[in-house]
Amino acid sequence: MKFHLLSAALCTAVGLGFAHPALSAETAQDFVNKAAEGGIFEVESSKIVQGKAKDQDANDFAQKMITDHGPANAKLQSIAGEQKLQVPAETDAKHKSDLEALKSSNGSADQSYVKMQQEAHADAVKLFQDYAADGDNADLKAFAQQTLPTLKMHKEMIEKIASGKTDNMATTSTAPAATGTDQNASAPVPGANSFTEAQAKSRIQDAGFANVSGLTKDDQGIWRGTAEKDGKQVAVALDFKGNVVAGAQ
Template identity: 55%
Template sequence: MRTKLVLASLAGATAIAFSFPALSADTAQDFVNKAAVGGMFEVQSSKLAESAAADDNVKGFARMMVTDHTAANKKLETIAGEQKLNVPKALDAEHQATLDKLNGAKGESFDQAYVPAQSDAHDEAVSLFENYSRDGDNAQLKAFAAETLPTLKMHQEKIQTIAKIMEGQTTTGSTEGAAPVSGANSFTEAQAKDRIENAGYSGVSGLAKDDNGVWRGQATKDGKAVSVALDYQGHVTSQSE
């Protein structure tokens, strides 16, 4: 399915996307409460995205969220148990309200709500874990926060890239003869192939990322063999061979 999401369509997402308050934790129990609720929201909302999302990049991101946050949640629960701290078993009202809104959306409407919600949630998670890893009052939880932080920052970067594409700053369209833009490319090989195919190419093969962060390979379009490229912004470009 070829999907093009633009800034105008994002305006409608504001009705179902929430911005969570800035997070910090003064005590170990406070950190556990906020980290656990945030982690549960990531898993539950992303399980919805696996079936409700329209864009392949959103679905791929959601699968990663389920895997990574399920593992982090289990580790947090283990450490909290060792420290005799309570772990919340349900979302707070604000996260639950966002989840309920997501549960009523599907396709592009879901994407337009899920991506801003994930961007906000990861901004807050990075802030929470960064602050606690530096100033926390429990050694084991500080170590957990420091260990988990790089993964959260990676998630934050990926969802920001997806958000930029949705905002219309980039598109999945193709441009004959145009030059790809250099930059750190977070697309996996499978995601790059999907985006190129969604732009109307077939027989995509030989994909490799060059020193400029551009995925390059070969493909066919309109019966002609072409050299194809995908840059970090999601632009697909090609040249006749």
């Protein structure tokens, strides 16, 4: 099932950003509050629908939210702790209401989940983008800059799912859908890379490589290492978009 038949009201809401102001943060504590509440919601809502959604792309997206946002939420908590800032242990009242709606949904919750994730990622991209540019705390500002590319990927993924234009956007549940993997590309794309070493290894393995080893992230934000493919050892690289490039130098 794809989402070609989203109601006109939903399409209008998407176009208008759901008729509510995008999030912004004026202080470090404000940023931590909003980022943590949003991150918790994205994980918890995904746990509710993961494996239950009728649309496979929605299931894949839910798994990706759990995989990607868990480490990001933990990193935010660590940085906030170092800065003596308080981190919310649960999401806000509005998102709690959304979670309850998902839990009590009769039948498929696919469309509700997709709509919620569109709204959440529009807010998250705005929040992180603004703080990355004008944040008042250097460590949190760096965190926002590093995390923003992944949030933009997520936003593009969920918008494609909503429009029904995924074209099997991911070959696995953890492969980034903004560009997928490209083993024929001439070179990986430099950029701020928020993938952890474990996530980078997983994505390279998902692209069909075995025995991934020696992964290090260079000064261009590219994870590089070696792996086996068709019985041969090759150099591999993973860029911030999620592209896996074989034979990259």
